[in-house]
Amino acid sequence: MVSKKIYVTRSSMPKIEDYIEEIRPIFESHHMTNMGPIYKKFQKQLINYLEVPELSLFVNGHMALEMAIQALGLREKGGDVITTPFTFVSTTHAITRNGLKPVFCDIKPDDYTMDPDKIEALITEKTVAIIPVHVYGNICDVEAIDRIAKKHNLIVIYDAAHAFGIKYKGVGIGNFGDASMFSFHATKVFNTIEGGAVAFKDKKYAQKLHELKNFGISGQDDVLGIGGNAKLDEFRAAMGICNLRRIEECIQKRKAVVETYDFYFKGVPGLKIQTTQENVTSNYAYYPLYIDKKVFGKSRDDIFNLLKEHNIYTRKYFYPAINEMTCYKDMFSLDTPVAHDVSMNILTLPLYEDLTLDEVKTISKIILK
Numbered sequence: 218m219v220s221k222k223i224y225v226t227r228s229s230m231p232k233i234e235d236y237i238e239e240i241r242p243i244f245e246s247h248h249m250t251n252m253g254p255i256y257k258k259f260q261k262q263l264i265n266y267l268e269v270p271e272l273s274l275f276v277n278g279h280m281a282l283e284m285a286i287q288a289l290g291l292r293e294k295g296g297d298v299i300t301t302p303f304t305f306v307s308t309t310h311a312i313t314r315n316g317l318k319p320v321f322c323d324i325k326p327d328d329y330t331m332d333p334d335k336i337e338a339l340i341t342e343k344t345v346a347i348i349p350v351h352v353y354g355n356i357c358d359v360e361a362i363d364r365i366a367k368k369h370n371l372i373v374i375y376d377a378a379h380a381f382g383i384k385y386k387g388v389g390i391g392n393f394g395d396a397s398m399f400s401f402h403a404t405k406v407f408n409t410i411e412g413g414a415v416a417f418k419d420k421k422y423a424q425k426l427h428e429l430k431n432f433g434i435s436g437q438d439d440v441l442g443i444g445g446n447a448k449l450d451e452f453r454a455a456m457g458i459c460n461l462r463r464i465e466e467c468i469q470k471r472k473a474v475v476e477t478y479d480f481y482f483k484g485v486p487g488l489k490i491q492t493t494q495e496n497v498t499s500n501y502a503y504y505p506l507y508i509d510k511k512v513f514g515k516s517r518d519d520i521f522n523l524l525k526e527h528n529i530y531t532r533k534y535f536y537p538a539i540n541e542m543t544c545y546k547d548m549f550s551l552d553t554p555v556a557h558d559v560s561m562n563i564l565t566l567p568l569y570e571d572l573t574l575d576e577v578k579t580i581s582k583i584i585l586k
């Protein structure tokens with residue numbers, strides 16, 4: 218039993234003095250929201266850091282994805298979207314709430330991302346887009362997905378909520394597909410308390426996204442479209458600026474945690490650790506451990522409960538698979554046996570920048586015992 222409770226994550230925060238410095242100008246200008254100077258400064262910094270051509274900031278990742286789907290014309294078009302059942306439910310809700318139908322494609326057992334070999338069999342004349350997810354910071358096979366999308370003239374929007382700062386072959390992950398959504402929720406590698414963004418290539422989407430998150434208003438005298446409200450305010454943008462300054466240090470600390478877990482779990486029969494992908498600069502977002510009860514002797518749920526008794530709170534993430542949730546299980550859905558199996562056996566362990574290596578050792582030893 219550890220004395221203080223250890224949760225699966227703990228939000229990164231800057232020094233309070235740094236934050237006060239960053240928000241001080243707001244108390245002079247009273248410009249608290251509506252794409253003010255801090256929003257614009259933060260947007261520029263993020264474009265640089267993520268190395269993407271265009272970026273629009275949102276109040277959260279979910280609204281960023283919902284509005285990206287709409288901005289790219291999919292809501293008007295209607296139809297089916299090929300997506301993954303192994304994700305946070307936000308991905309699927311964003312599709313469904315745009316009047317589109319999710320079609321679930323199974324995942325790969327090695328990195329838990331959408332299996333590109335299974336996509337083409339699902340494409341029909343109704344298919345309009347593919348919305349894959351970079352799971353735990355494992356990136357999708359972006360090249361294969363790109364080839365399939367081009368061949369069938371489909372739009373690709375990545376849910377990159379887990380993939381902040383990742384590079385593939387030296388290219389920012391937000392450059393793949395037609396658009397990518399990032400989440401800056403408090404629990405993510407990088408946070409603005411709540412927040413999110415859409416990265417995209419084609420400049421024409423900038424105005425559309427701006428309108429959608431701002432009631433469809435463009436100038437003083439007219440309303441062009443039917444928008445909602447999903448603007449990132451100045452206080453959150455300031456939090457982003459502070460946290461972005463510390464991001465490299467934060468990722469390095471997470472890396473040390475991941476390497477320590479790996480040291481304990483590597484080669485243990487029945488435990489599968491995450492495989493590092495080739496050509497990928499990782500952000501060490503999550504530590505998923507796949508537990509094969511037949512070999513290891515204990516199930517995922519056993520370990521979850523055991524750790525809870527020790528004051529250590531892990532997460533069954535992602536569980537259940539989306540196509541097994543009450544709200545989706547009766548919708549069009551083919552069998553996705555790999556996603557089902559992974560969702561039943563995966564456990565996400567505590568991982569955050571100031572989790573000490575001693576704590577990692579304690580957690581690992583409890584599991585191994």
Ligand SMILES: *Cc1c(COP(=O)(O)O)cnc(C)c1O
Pocket residue numbers: 277278279280304305307308350376378379400401402411412413
């Ligand atoms: C966090 C998350 C979202 C939603 O982002 P919010 O910023 O919390 O709205 C969507 N998809 C995935 C995979 C996520 O992990």
